[in-house]
Amino acid sequence: MNNVILVGRLTQNPEIVEIDDNKKVTAVILAVNRNFKNADGIYETDFIRCILWNSVASTTTEYCHVGDVIGVKGRLQTSKYEDENKKVHYITDVIAERVTFLSTNKKNVVSSEKTIEE
Numbered sequence: 709m710n711n712v713i714l715v716g717r718l719t720q721n722p723e724i725v726e727i728d729d730n731k732k733v734t735a736v737i738l739a740v741n742r743n744f745k746n747a748d749g750i751y752e753t754d755f756i757r758c759i760l761w762n763s764v765a766s767t768t769t770e771y772c773h774v775g776d777v778i779g780v781k782g783r784l785q786t787s788k789y790e791d792e793n794k795k796v797h798y799i800t801d802v803i804a805e806r807v808t809f810l811s812t813n814k815k816n817v818v819s820s821e822k823t824i825e826e
Contacts, residue, residue: 710783712802714756715810716740718776722760722769734765735801738780758782758802768807779808 716738724734735757742752758780760768772778782804790796 712780712782712784714738714740714758714780714802715777716756716780718772718774718778719755721774722765722772724765724769732762732765734760734769736760736768738778738802756802758804759785760804760807764804764807768809771809777810779810780804781806781808 719737719739722734722736724732726732738756738758740754740756742754744751746752768778780802782802784800785803786798786800788796788798
């Protein structure tokens with residue numbers, strides 16, 4: 709089973725890109741706090757790339773901005789590439805299947821929860 713659920717803040721404004729056959733995609737970086745403190749008593753943060761497709765990408769781009777808190781339900785997907793030195797690199801992304809808008813900084817108002825699915 710390959711399921712991921714994350715809640716975090718957007719580190720940038722989502723920007724939609726249209727690719728062949730009118731498919732829409734956006735990649736966002738989600739800042740997710742760990743639920744434990746490190747040796748210095750600080751909560752560390754992971755920055756996780758999430759890929760959003762089609763209606764999920766469109767709606768998120770329209771309504772969400774940097775700093776907004778969103779929930780993402782999806783799956784992990786690993787890809788690889790070879791650099792100019794023939795070294796293989798692996799990349800792991802979260803492919804979002806569902807996004808829930810938990811808060812927004814727009815006009816300092818917390819929005820009601822809105823969920824979109826592919």
